């Protein structure tokens with residue numbers, strides 16, 4: 170994980186790097202650091218905790234070239250010493266890294282034998298020392314850095330500020346790196362969002378690309394063959410000037426409420442745009458949906474839509490469990506990768522393997538110019554805009570809604586899908602009303618605040634919603650929440666129900682699925698054992714005595730499942746507000762998990 174930012178040009182790099190890091194904080198927020206150049210001297214500032222101003226930071230000399238880093242600790246605890254940048258012994262260069270040096274132990278032993286001493290526990294410092302050792306051979310800085318980089322195993326991306334040449338060098342492998350080309354200078358970052366206010370023109374570096382930035386000029390070359398490249402300059406569709414919370418106290422609440430619009434943005438594709446993928450699905454033997462975390466549950470939801478609406482043989486694979494599918498996968502299969510960031514290492518690894526097997530790859534990603542989109546034969550975007558809160562909300566519903574549109578298009582019902590989606594978003598109004606927020610916060614969450622274990626039951630169209638609902642509450646409230654298929658109840662879960670145990674049941678409308686009957690009888694059984702019962706779903710069941718609380722959601726055919734996830738997002742949010750937790754940056758998590 171971790172975020173890298175760099176700038177070289179004619180503006181003040183101190184402020185640009187600082188603001189860039191604030192936008193990259195979702196990638197890691199345990200510590201951070203900035204390095205700038207003044208003359209031929211490097212000055213740096215490091216701190217633990219969130220990226221924030223400090224008088225010492227203000228004292229750094231104003232510069233036009235600088236790099237910075239936000240850290241999500243892998244090797245070594247959260248300390249100022251372990252924070253990046255890591256400066257060389259003589260202060261000539263300083264380096265930041267995103268990734269994990271997998272042969273770090275062996276390299277460190279080798280360097281110790283050669284007399285090198287280490288201040289930090291990081292794998293990053295090892296890279297610095299290898300560069301120092303190479304430089305003793307009287308070679309150029311660029312050559313030393315390339316040689317050192319080639320020694321690293323794993324997915325690693327580095328950016329280096331070199332005081333002698335006044336340049337920034339960066340090399341990418343695995344972890345993302347994007348170059349932004351603006352009138353005022355050159356930007357470098359782990360994602361294009363962090364420099365979005367300054368330019369829409371970007372270069373997405375390939376693995377083993379090196380970029381050398383000198384003032385407002387840049388050169389891209391491949392470190393394997395040493396040859397210069399003429400990289401493609403892409404123009405981003407959207408530019409995000411301000412990424413702020415607006416009138417909301419947290420990004421999470423803002424992003425939850427935005428869903429009315431983002432469901433429509435994600436499904437703003439005409440039939441022609443969907444056609445290439447529709448054709449590919451038709452000729453594929455099997456469709457595998459791939460994702461991790463929330464995206465993994467969206468994969469489950471999309472697979473459900475593909476099977477039930479379009480009669481496509483589709484199933485989800487958790488990205489990190491792909492290996493057991495290798496013996497059965499064939500080049501006739503299609504893989505659809507689901508990812509918010511487009512950079513999740515757990516998802517990239519199977520895509521690389523499946524691609525080698527000859528499978529076609531499609532993806533639905535929220536960020537632009539990412540590794541996953543670039544690996545895809547069919548590239549689609551959720552277009553939900555920046556999702557800053559670590560816990561994903563609007564992107565989950567965007568991914569699921571896109572999957573619904575795709576499935577309906579395959580079934581020849583494109584137009585119906587579009588009108589149902591519009592109807593769904595309109596009917597979300599009530600869920601975002603003051604009355605609904607009050608009910609969830611003051612009635613439901615106040616009751617839940619002292620409980621430690623909750624269970625969620627869903628079935629069929631709501632099975633993945635139960636898993637995602639549980640993940641959402643877990644991530645921010647730190648409560649122990651498990652989501653189950655309602656069918657599991659009698660096979661074990663019911664043993665956990667005691668007096669007062671909260672059980673949330675997702676109840677679909679009886680009109681469309683008879684799963685509602687199973688859910689109601691399951692909720693009756695837990696109620697009989699003293700559970701505190703909450704129902705989420707079709708309003709026709711809101712008056713039943715078995716429910717202590719009930720949140721009605723709009724049920725527009727199977728789209729009801731997408732609406733049903735929203736109350737979980739709101740419970741997660743208000744419960745965590747009551748608990749005083751850090752909503753947008755929950756402990757130990759990072760939004761983009763680019764290491765394995």
Ligand code: G6P
Pocket residue numbers: 461462463464465507508509510511512513516559560561758759760761762
């Ligand atoms: C992390 C995040 C989750 C996210 C998952 C997959 O675990 O905390 O919110 O769902 O990664 O990320 P992706 O970017 O591939 O959707």
